[in-house]
Amino acid sequence: MAQITTGVGGLPREEKPALWFWIQFALDAGAWLVAIVLALVLRYELTVDAISVPDLVIFAALAIAGQAVVGYIFALYRGRYVFGSFNEARLLVVVTVIVSALLLAATLLFYRSLHVPRSTALIAFPFACLFMAASRYVKRMYVESRAKPGSGAQRTLIYGAGFLGGSLARRMNNDPQSPYRPVGLIDDDPGKKHLRIDSVPVLGRTEDIADAVRRTRAGVLVVAVADLEAKKLREISDHVAGQQVRVLVLPPLRDMLAGGPGIGDFRDVAVEDLIGRHPVDTNVDEIAGYLTGRRVLVTGAGGSIGSELCRQISAFAPAELIMVDRDESALQATQISLTGRGLLDGRDTVLADIRDEEAIGKIFSRRRPEVVFHAAALKHVSLLEQYPGEAWKTNVLGSLNVLRAALEAEVQTFVNISTDKAANPASVLGHSKRMAERMTAWAAHVSGRRFVSVRFGNVIGSRGSMLPLFTEQIRAGGPVTVTDPEVSRFFMTIPEACQLLVQAGAIGVPGDVLILDMGEPVKILDVAQRMIAMSGREVDIVYTGLRHGEKLHEELIGSDEVDEKLHPKISRTAIAELDPERLDYGEWKRRAGMDGNGPETGFISIVPTQQRDARPYEPGYPPAAGQ
Template identity: 35%
Template sequence: MENLGKWKKPILILSDAVLINLAYILAIYFRYNYTNFKFYATDYKDIALIVTVIYIACFFIFKLYESLWSYASIDEFMLVIGACLVSNLATIAFIRIIGHSFAYGVSIIACAFSIIFIVGIRMSFRIYGRFESIVNCNASKITKARVMIIGAGAAAAMVIKEMKSSSQSKYMPVAVIDDEAYKKGKNIMGVKVLGSRRDIPAIASEKSIETILIAIPTIDEVDKKQILEICKKTNCKIEIIPGMYEIINGKVSLNQIRKVEIEDLLGRSPVQLDMAGIASYIHDKTILVTGGGGSIGSELCRQILKFEPKQLIIFDIYENNAYDLQMELKYKYPKLDLKVLIGSVRDKARLKSVFEKYSPNIVFHAAAHKHVPLMEESPMEAIKNNVFGTYNVAECAHKFNVERFVMISTDKAVNPTNVMGATKRMCEMIIQSMDKISETHFVAVRFGNVLGSNGSVIPLFKKQIERGGPITLTNKYITRFFMTIPEAAQLVLQSGAYAQGGEIFVLDMGQPVKIYDLAWDLIKLSGFVPNKDIKIEITGLRPGEKLYEELMMSEEGLANTKHEKIFVGRPTFSDLGEMKENMKELAVVIESDDVGLLIKKIEEIVPTYKRNMDESAITKIQE
C-alpha cells in the first residue's frame, strides 16, 4: 500500500495524458465522421504533445494532484471543470499563435470529453472508497446504533455522508425528521424524511431507533428545548451537533457530536451584553479576581479577557485549579500580562501586599466556602473564610482606592436557613456598609445554582448514573434556580457596569426547576429508564437545606436595570460601626469554639436567619 501511494501521482498523470488524447481523438471522430478521421487525426498528431503538456500543466496549477480523491467533494469536481476549461482556452490560443489549421470546434468538443473522462476517473476513487468502506463495515464487529436525524439541512447531509462512508462510525442513519412539509418523502443522502417533530415518538418506536441526533446548528434555545421535550418521550439516547458558532468553517463532523446536556433542556437564550459599557470599566485596567481558580472565578477570568484588561491577577488558595487556569490562559493569550498568586483571603498581610504591589482597579470577589452541608458541619470555618475574608478584601479595596468591588453572592443569603447562606448575607451587609464610607463602588451580585460548577448537583447525579445508580435526592418537591456558568459570569460583568454603590444586583434565573425532574431528565438523556434502570431514592432534607430558594427579601424591593436579565434591590444595611462590633464579637465566639454560641450570634446579626424547617412544616407546604 505504501509503494502504491508513492506511485499514485505519476500513474494519475499518465492516465490523464491518455484520457486527454483520447478526448481529442473522439472529438475528431464525432466532428468529421469516419471517412475523414484519418486525415484530421494525422493533423492532430503534430500538436498532441503540446496539447498534453498544456493540460497537465494546468492540472498542476489547479492542484488536481494534491487532493485526496477518495474524499472528493463538489469543490474538487469544480476544480476539474475549471482546469479543463482553462486548458482548452490555452490550447486554442496556442493553435492560433502558431497558425495551425486545427479546427476550434474539435477543441471545444474535446474539452467536453476531457471533463467527462477526468471527472470519471476521479469518481472511481470515490466509488472504490465507498465500496471499501461497505466491505470493511460488513467485516467489522462494530455494532451501529440506529439513528434518527432531526433537521433535513446541510448539516444532516454532512453527518449522514460521514456515517455511511466511515467504517469506524457507530451510527446507522435510518430516518430524518423535518418540520418543512414539502421535505416529507424526500431523501437526504439516501435516507428518507419520514415526518415532523410531532411524529418523533411514533417513528422512533416503528423504526427501533436507538439514538436521536439533532442536526440543526442554527437552532435557537427555545426551539431546542421544545424538540428535546418531545424526544424525552422516547427511550432513545439524545445527541446534538454544536451550534454554528462552535463549528470551524461551517463543517460538521461526527467528532463534533456531543450528548445533550441539562443546559440544553433549560432553554435559556444567549445573554446579550452591553459590550461598550463593560469595556468602559475593564479595558486597559488591572483586574483582581479572588477565588479565580474556582468555577465562577475561572469563567469570570475568561470573560474578562475578551475586554483586554491591562493586567489580570488571579488570587486563589487552591494551587491545582489556579495552575490549570494559568496554563489555559497562557496558551490562549500568550501576550497577556497574567499574575497567578496563591494566598488566602483570611490573610490580611498577604492581601495588603498584593494590593500594594499591583494596585488593582477592579476587584471581583468570588472566593468563598459554598457547600451547604460542609459549612453546617464546620460553621467556624464558614465565618472565617466568608465573613472575615470578605471584610479583609473589602477593607483593602477601600484603602487602596479600588474603583469597583463586585462580590459574588447567592440566593441562599435571602432568609437563610443554613450557615453558608447566613455568612453570605453578612458579606452583603459588609459591602453595603463599606460603600457608605468609601469612594469605591461596592456591589453584590446574587444568583442561584450554576450548572456544572464544583459541588453542584448535576456532576453528582452524573457520577451516580455512571455507577448504575441510585440517584439520591433529599426531597421530591425541592426546587432550585439554575443558570449556566458562562451566563452567570457574563451577567456579573454586566452588573459591574451598572454599579453606583451599595446595590445588590439580582439575576433573572427563570423559573425554578424541580430537582426530581432534573434527575429524571438526566437518566433519560443517558439512555436509561428512570426508576427501572436507575432508581431515584429520597433521603430527606439535610441540615440547613431549604425546600425552595428566594432571590429577594421583601424589604429590598426590585427595580429594573437597562438589562432585561438584571434587577437591582435597595440597600438595607449601612452601619459599618455596628458591623465591625458584630465581627469583634464573632471573633471572640470563634476563639471559644462554641458552636451553639456562634449560631446564636449569627441569629442576632442576621435576623432573617432561621434554621431549616422540620419535616412537618415541609409536609404542610407540599399540601
C-alpha cells in the same frame, strides 16, 4: 470522544493522488477523441468515408495537448480543487471552453492544410464536457463505494439537515474507518421533507424520531445543531427514551470556531446539556477596557466560580492576576489550569483567609489591586444552619475585611459575588450574603467607586452541587434523594456565570445589585429522573423533605425590590446600605431564625422554615448594639 477521519480531497487515505490525476487525464484525452469522432460523424451526416483519418488524428492530438496545457495551468490535474466538487465541475467547463476555442482557431488558421470542418470544435465541446463529467461521476461512485463505513459501523440518525448535518453525513459516508453509518436525517424544516444528502434521506420531523428509530433500527442519534436550546434537546431525548438509543451532541460552535474540537468530534449528551444554557454575547470592548493592563485580584480563586473567573480574566491580558485562597491544593489546581505548572512559587498565588483582617489588609496594601472579584464564601445551606457562626465569620466579617482593604487600596471596581438566596432570605446563608450585599452598597456610597454585587442561582457542576451528588448516588445504586417533588431551582453553567460576572463589572453602577438572567427554574425531580434514565439503571427516588433554610422555589428579586434591564441577561436593583459600625451578631442570629447562643455553639432553633421572620432588610437594620 468519537472521531471521523477522511482522506484528502475525498479520496481514501491509502490512494496515491498523483496516480489518480494521471488516470483522469487519460480519461479526459479519451473523452476528446470520442467527442471529435462523434462531431465529425454528425458533421458529415454519418458519412464516415468523408472523414480524413490523418487530419482527425492531428486534430485530436491538438485537443489532447490543449487539454494538458490548459488543465495544468488551471490546476485541474494538480489537486487544487476537491474531487467531485462543484468547483471542479466549473473549472472543467472553463478548461473545455478554452480548448474548444483553441481548436476553432486552429481550423481557421490552418484550413488549407488541416482538412477538418470549422464546426467540429463547436460540436465536440458538449460531448467532451459530458464524457469528462461522466468519467468523474463513475470514479466518484467507485471511490465512495470503497469509502463506505464497514459492516461494524453503528446505524446512525442525524438530527439537523443543515450545513453541519450534511457535512457530518458526507464525512461518515466517505470514511471506511467511521464507527457510524448514517441511515437517516431528521429536520423540522418542511422544505427538506424529500431531501437526500449523499444518498441519506430526511425521514421526518422531531415528532417522527421514535418511528425513524424503529424503521432504521438506529442505535445512535447525533444532534448536528450547534448550541441547540436545552428545551429542544430535552424534547429530542424524550422521543428516544426507552429505545436504547445513544444520543450524541456536537461541541459548542464557539469551540469549533476557536480551533478546538471539530465537526467530527462529539460526545454523549449530559444532563448539563439538558438544563444548560447558551453562551453569553459579552461586550469584549467594555471588558477589555477595565481589565486589560490592570491589576486584578480574585478571592476564593480555588473554588468553582473563582477558578473559572481567573481563566476568563487571563484572556483579557491583565497586568497582574492575584489569586487568593485559603486552600493550597485548590490554588495549585487553578494555577495548573492557567499556566500548566503548579509550583506555587510565583506572585500570582496568595495563601490567605479572608477572616484574617491583618493579612488581607497587607495583601491589598502591597499589591494595590485595581479590580477585585470577591468569590470567597461558605455556601452550603444545611451546614451553615448548624454552624451560623462560621457564616458570620466568613460571609459577613470576611467580606467586610475585603471591602475595607479594597477601600484603603482605592480599588476602582469591586464585584461581590452573591446568591439568589439573598432575595427574601430564609436561611443563614441567605441572611449572611444579604448583609454582604448591603455592606458592598455602603462601600460604594462612601467611596463613589464601582462597588457592586452580582446575584445568581445554582451553578451546574460546581463543587458540592446537586449534579455530582446525584451522579454518585446513581453510581452507588441509589436511592437518589430529592427534598420535595415540587422543589425547583435556577441553574446556570460555570462559564456563563463567569462571563456575566465579568460583564457586570463593566456595566454596574456603584451600589447596585446586579441580577443575572437565570431563565426558567428547573424541577429537581425532573433532573433526577433524566439522570436515572440516562444511566440505564433502575434506581429509586426518595423524598427527604425540605431542610431548615431551604425554600420550595428560589427567587432572584426580593419582594421589596424593583429590577430594570441593563443588558440582555443582566438586571439591576437597589438595596439599602449597611454601615459596618451597626453590625450586631445577636440581632442577626435572631433575624435568621436562630437562638441566642454564641457563635461557637452553632445550635439552631427548631422553627419551620416557612415560619421564620423573612422580612426584607430595611434601612437602619440591623440596629447597633444596645438599641
